[in-house]
Amino acid sequence: MSFITNLWKQPKITRPVRSLRPKKNAITDDYVLSKTVLGVGVNGKVLACTSKKTGEKHALKVLRDVPKARREVDLHWRACVSDYIVDIVDVYENSFGGQKCLLVVMECMEGGELFTRIQEHSEHPFTEREAASVARQICAALSHLHHLNLAHRDLKPENLLYKSKARDSVLKLTDFGFAKEVTSKMQTPCYTPYYVAPEVLGPEKYDKSCDMWSLGVILYILLCGYPPFYSASGAAISPGMKRRIRLGQYTYPDAEWKSVSSEVKQMISGLLRTDPAERLSMEQVLCHAWITGQGVVHPQEPLMSARVLAEESHMWEETQEEMAHALATMRVDTDKVTRVKEMDTIANPMLERRRKKQNVDAKTPAGSVGSPV
Known part of the structure; x- marks a missing residue:
């Protein structure tokens, strides 16, 4: 019954609530990108990537940088303080082929x-x-x-x-x-x-x-x-x-x-x-x-x-x-x-x-x- 009891408590806060501020540097400075497709979301594909610093595998969602994508990332960022929401690790603003993109690095859900x-x-x-x-x-x-x-x-x-x-x-x-x-x-x-x-x-x-x-x-x-x-x-x-x-x-x-x-x-x-x-x-x-x-x-x-x-x-x-x-x-x-x-x-x-x-x-x-x- 302990799991049931803990479930009804307020969600665990894993980081302070703050406004989303995407990083401006190239994502390739921090991550090795892969062409392996892990899934497809409403607005874009989810690829595999690996942290250069820790060697940890992550999931990378690539979105065209438009207001709708900004809202998606902002709402996900606000929500992922819960243990039952996939966590966002990093967000980058980069350009590819002259197109502005949002690159969302998330925890990899290998199950x-x-x-x-x-x-x-x-x-x-x-x-x-x-x-x-x-x-x-x-x-x-x-x-x-x-x-x-x-x-x-x-x-x-x-x-x-x-x-x-x-x-x-x-x-x-x-x-x-x-x-x-x-x-x-x-x-x-x-x-x-x-x-x-x-x-x-x-x-x-x-x-x-x-x-x-x-x-x-x-x-x-x-x-x-x-x-x-x-x-x-x-x-x-x-x-x-x-x-x-x-x-x-x-x-x-x-x-x-x-x-x-x-x-x-x-x-x-x-x-x-x-x-x-x-x-x-x-x-x-x-x-x-x-x-x-x-x-x-x-x-x-x-x-x-x-x-x-x-x-x-x-x-x-x-x-x-x-x-x-x-x-x-x-x-x-x-x-x-x-x-x-x-x-x-x-x-x-x-x-x-x-x-x-x-x-x-x-x-x-x-x-x-x-x-x-």
């Missing part, structure tokens, strides 16, 4: 993405107790951001990274390309399709509760291995998928959910309420029995999620590629709104099997929580 990690450990049963531990760390990061009055707006598994390969490694949140300080209601449609809250899809304004919806989607996938909402055609997003999101149409199929405690299903249903005013708040989630460890958790019963994620890993990779293409069309300026470009449909066997399975389950009476309305 990989959340779902990739679960896939890799599919031979070891992933239990609900472990899922609850993961959820606590995500909540710690999100709670810290909301405490700073920041909305992340792109909470998804690809942005949740493990520090190391160790089984008990800490999980941290990264990529602040869509993040925003919430001084008033927001209206810009920044999102990744699977995890988008219904209010973000429409013309209405929204607030930090959009992150709570995304948390609900992640927990759903964490516990069963597939998303509650997806495009049946295999496209990144479709009119039918948007409609199901806006109506909150999803189920808990018995095959994957029968061994999962009812408490976490109730919590997820509370997070996936289409009306933001009725959705669980961060404070309510932090006090929820499943999160605090005071409720019923099935510690030994293996979840289906690890097996489903491992079996369909290549399908997840294809889907992530489609998401990346869609995401590129969703970068919007503060004063401009760009419509999401419709993607060419692709065959996606994972989603097709899930769709057929749900159709079969829908015809079979089962004690399902949160059935489609």
Whole structure:
């Protein structure tokens, strides 16, 4: 219980809060740069680099120096005083080919993405107790951001990274390309399709509760291995998928959910309420029995999620590629709104099997929580 107790304390401050002042000297004075791509964020690629002074490996994010990138780096810098946010080590202002760039040196998260990690450990049963531990760390990061009055707006598994390969490694949140300080209601449609809250899809304004919806989607996938909402055609997003999101149409199929405690299903249903005013708040989630460890958790019963994620890993990779293409069309300026470009449909066997399975389950009476309305 000590971890749970420490989780609710104020985030640990690792450096004094101060304004971001990028260094002007060449980054190559201090780091050896590599062409190895570690990942791709909303605004740029993440490469590997090594400190000349310490020999320590770091991650380097290269951004075109524009106001939007400045905001991203500033918000990430302000947020990374938490143990559950990927740390920024250095920031440089350099020019390449006549173009001004921001070079952001971050701690290297060598443990990989959340779902990739679960896939890799599919031979070891992933239990609900472990899922609850993961959820606590995500909540710690999100709670810290909301405490700073920041909305992340792109909470998804690809942005949740493990520090190391160790089984008990800490999980941290990264990529602040869509993040925003919430001084008033927001209206810009920044999102990744699977995890988008219904209010973000429409013309209405929204607030930090959009992150709570995304948390609900992640927990759903964490516990069963597939998303509650997806495009049946295999496209990144479709009119039918948007409609199901806006109506909150999803189920808990018995095959994957029968061994999962009812408490976490109730919590997820509370997070996936289409009306933001009725959705669980961060404070309510932090006090929820499943999160605090005071409720019923099935510690030994293996979840289906690890097996489903491992079996369909290549399908997840294809889907992530489609998401990346869609995401590129969703970068919007503060004063401009760009419509999401419709993607060419692709065959996606994972989603097709899930769709057929749900159709079969829908015809079979089962004690399902949160059935489609």
